[in-house]
Amino acid sequence: MSTSSAGQAKKMGYKNIRVYLDGEPGWDKAGYPTYAAKGFISKGNIVLIDLRSAEKSVAGRIPRAVSIPYATLNEKVASLPQKAPFVLYGDTTDQAMSALKDMHEAGLKKISLVQGNLDGWIKSGGETTSGPVVTTIEWKRQMEKGEVSMADFLNVTNGKATDAVILDVRNKDESAEGKFKNAISIPLDQVGNRMGELPKDKKIYIHCTTGARADMAAKELNNRGYKAFFLVADVKCKANDCTI
Amino acid sequence: MKKTLIKFIPFLIMASFLTTGCTQTGTTPKKLIAQHGTGSGSRSVLLAEVPVYMGNVADVSKKAKVIAIEVGKGEAAKTILVKFDDKTKGIENAVPGHASIINYEMRGGEPWATVVKPKLAKLPSGVTEVKTAELKTMMDKGEKFTLVDSRPAKRFAASNLPGAINIPSDEFEKQANMLPENKDELLVFYCGGPT
Numbered sequence: 001m002s003t004s005s006a007g008q009a010k011k012m013g014y015k016n017i018r019v020y021l022d023g024e025p026g027w028d029k030a031g032y033p034t035y036a037a038k039g040f041i042s043k044g045n046i047v048l049i050d051l052r053s054a055e056k057s058v059a060g061r062i063p064r065a066v067s068i069p070y071a072t073l074n075e076k077v078a079s080l081p082q083k084a085p086f087v088l089y090g091d092t093t094d095q096a097m098s099a100l101k102d103m104h105e106a107g108l109k110k111i112s113l114v115q116g117n118l119d120g121w122i123k124s125g126g127e128t129t130s131g132p133v134v135t136t137i138e139w140k141r142q143m144e145k146g147e148v149s150m151a152d153f154l155n156v157t158n159g160k161a162t163d164a165v166i167l168d169v170r171n172k173d174e175s176a177e178g179k180f181k182n183a184i185s186i187p188l189d190q191v192g193n194r195m196g197e198l199p200k201d202k203k204i205y206i207h208c209t210t211g212a213r214a215d216m217a218a219k220e221l222n223n224r225g226y227k228a229f230f231l232v233a234d235v236k237c238k239a240n241d242c243t244i
Numbered sequence: 245m246k247k248t249l250i251k252f253i254p255f256l257i258m259a260s261f262l263t264t265g266c267t268q269t270g271t272t273p274k275k276l277i278a279q280h281g282t283g284s285g286s287r288s289v290l291l292a293e294v295p296v297y298m299g300n301v302a303d304v305s306k307k308a309k310v311i312a313i314e315v316g317k318g319e320a321a322k323t324i325l326v327k328f329d330d331k332t333k334g335i336e337n338a339v340p341g342h343a344s345i346i347n348y349e350m351r352g353g354e355p356w357a358t359v360v361k362p363k364l365a366k367l368p369s370g371v372t373e374v375k376t377a378e379l380k381t382m383m384d385k386g387e388k389f390t391l392v393d394s395r396p397a398k399r400f401a402a403s404n405l406p407g408a409i410n411i412p413s414d415e416f417e418k419q420a421n422m423l424p425e426n427k428d429e430l431l432v433f434y435c436g437g438p439t
């Protein structure tokens with residue numbers, strides 16, 4: 001994208017053009033801060049963390065911010081939702097960057113900062129709120145396009161709904177250990193050759209152990225005229241019993 | 245007639261490289277390897293036909309040994325599952341989110357990857373690359389330049405570089421008025437990947 005835009009700018013007559021090929025991931029990897037846009041901070045489906053002391057947070061904070069003072073981050077980091085995007089601000093950008101590194105190390109991937117912390121937020125015209133702090137995180141992942149909800153999926157596994165079938169795309173040895181009793185098992189690498197075994201007049205709800213392989217299978221099946229949806233969930237099976 | 249056409253195909257492939265970027269995907273069903281002959285007048289010789297998939301890697305499953313690659317644009321865009329095995333070369337180049345070129349062969353009616361290569365970006369002539377350290381220095385010194393994030397607005401909103409403006413590449417013409425009027429001023433473009 002950057003190279004094609006550079007080409008277009010050149011056509012417009014710009015004479016001095018460079019491209020930062022390593023891009024946003026390269027900048028983040030080098031340990032430099034990236035920032036969240038104002039609308040993302042105020043309305044995005046994020047976890048906004050105020051790293052300052054609880055007293056400061058009580059006195060004034062960005063709306064929706066959860067208070068996790070930096071000194072307590074280490075004990076709370078394991079309980080943070082793995083898939084959530086995080087936006088941080090603290091006393092200083094250095095403090096926020098330290099927190100970002102700790103969170104990266106704990107396996108959290110999507111983290112950016114409020115530029116200039118609370119002062120920067122106020123300067124950019126952002127609103128603030130005050131009073132007792134919020135310490136509990138209420139974040140729910142938004143369903144992706146093509147995903148099946150847990151409720152719809154379970155209605156088929158327990159036989160309540162008959163408008164869909166369950167497709168298990170885990171490997172043979174994984175499904176041999178256990179599977180949903182009414183599931184059709186076709187490992188992902190065989191889906192291309194064996195899709196004839198699937199009904200075209202019913203929806204197909206696909207699961208694996210996390211959702212990654214199910215997503216790939218759904219894309220392939222939808223290309224070929226099936227109505228396939230994937231389940232994003234950790235699935236563990238033993239005999240005829242699976243836990244999600 | 246046919247030979248003339250074949251002669252141009254490598255150029256068309258090159259042109260498609262030039263117009264694609266980070267997450268844009270292109271596909272050429274067949275890659276033609278041509279060679280210019282020596283002697284009077286260049287002559288193209290068709291050496292081999294290697295079928296390739298070119299596009300963004302959507303996902304890689306090590307458990308199922310399958311790469312999902314997005315090929316085609318717009319209406320024709322689709323995700324294809326390509327299998328791989330221990331003989332597949334360069335499987336480390338199949339990284340989700342990165343553009344790749346996969347050479348494949350059909351076995352039992354299914355595509356199997358033989359070689360996976362990263363699809364490297366071609367910079368337009370006169371355009372140079374800037375590395376992280378130099379960009380950081382330029383910022384720290386307060387040098388005057390316009391930093392443009394070419395990614396979609398949603399990705400920009402979630403995480404962007406200090407001082408960047410957002411002109412998504414597919415809306416470049418519409419939003420080009422955000423660029424400085426003085427065409428001698430330095431522009432630096434970035435997006436979400438090394439290609």
